[in-house]
Amino acid sequence: MTIPTQRHGVPPAPRALEVRGLTKAYDGRTVVDDVSFSVEEGEVFAILGPNGAGKTTTVESIAGLRTPDAGSIEVFGLDPVWDREQVRRCLGVQLQESRFQDRLTVREIVETFAALHADPLDVGDLVDRLGLGDEADTRYARLSGGQQQRVSIAVALVGRPRAVILDELTTGLDPQARRETWGLVDELRDDGVTVLLVTHVMEEAERLADRLALLDRGRVVAIDTPQGLVDSADLEQRIRFTTSAPIEDEWLRRLPEVSRVARADGEVTVAGDQEMLFSVVALLASHQIVPGRFHVDQPNLDDAFVALTGRRLVTTTADQEVA
């Protein structure tokens, strides 16, 4: 079997998504400020950020629902505004807070949207795959929130898109429905569909994304793999434990890997770098002390976000008032 090598004069296949310098303001307020990122075909890429970070405006621009003030967007090499028709054929979009007619059944809704596409998926199969098989003939108004969300996903997928935008995929879903929906994104990845996931839920990005862009106040703060982001933030690890016999704080402090030691409610909390765990355990062993209720707090994306922006991902009411 011969593998064709890249020939001269043939441009490389365009990326699934290419966003350069995207800027958009509403009433003089810049909500998306010079955002750039690219997504390879087949990749699951997340845009993660707190409410008001400009995530939805970014994906609405990619979907061609907004015209950027500045910058360029390409979806498989096509412009969402100028090549509207072609982009609509290869890009599926699940919008935040989108609902359907109460009096139509699941099957009727998905069939209607299927008929608008040239080469749709089989509606019965799709509805089954989304776990809506038993509800196919149930009217939309009678569905649970999770089921309604899955109808919205079905509508985004029924046109057999090469790339799909999923905006706040699991908002309002119970934990069970959330896990099922995550499984669906895994299936899309297995099918080679490019996924652009928009979320303010850290676990979702961490669990699903191959790479992600952290967005804060309209700007891209960092782009990396979830683990890469955590590693590059160079965050401390923390361990907490009780001890079978008293231990001097000073012994722990003397370990080069340890930066801080604190005590509360009979528990010792030790902070330090990634190698600290082994040294602390070795120290306890050498004094024949057995640690109890041992916890390791790994730094996560939320911690990385705080390190990069000084703010938390999970916004409190006070934060939202500021935003």
Add this chain to the structure above:
Amino acid sequence: MAALLILARAQTRVFLREPAAVVFGLAFPALLLVVIGTVFPGATEAVPAFDGRSLVDVYAPVTVVLGLATLAITMLPAALASDRERGILRRLSTTPAHPRALVAAHLTVQATAVTLASVLAVLVGVLAFDLPLPRSPGWFVVAYALSVAALLSLGVLIGALVRTTSAGQAIGMLVYFPLLFFAGVYVPLEIMPPGIQTIAGYTPAGAAVRALSDAWAGDPPTATSLLVLAASATIAGGVAVRHFRWE
């Protein structure tokens, strides 16, 4: 065109599953004619004040316009606002179809429904209350088509501009009841004071009833009636197209 048919099919289902739409949209004109024909004594006898027509003859075009106004003004704006509120219009913008196709689907379903309702009312009148068929069928079709265009355009205009479903319903009602008055639903146009008759003739509802009545009697509708209807359709439709809120 394909998108229009697909969406019209879905919208027909939505329409038929709403009991209020079926009762008020399809059966209301015929029911009103039955009430007038049976409750008022001598409703089928010639009345000199109505140029020798009967009360049923006078009310037949009024019931047609009533059915039209009910669908176009009380139901269409709320339906369009609901589609917008639910994000269905926006959602369509992300498919190969344009959301315009859904508006066109609504208009197709409404025009079909009101035509069925009108045929039903005329049949009831003809079979039960000696109502003559329109004596000038050509003009009747012209007057009817312009009336449908005028009132549906008005409905789309309201639906184009309101933000919410409840605002669509509220503004629809505010427009609906005056329209019914000028259509002669409460008091026939023929026995209104002359000044009010003149004003009514310049409203889409009044002009619609005039044009339909004339064609029914075998006369060509007046130029004023036809112009009022055509102008309402053009202006309301034009403004709606220019300022339609898709989200």
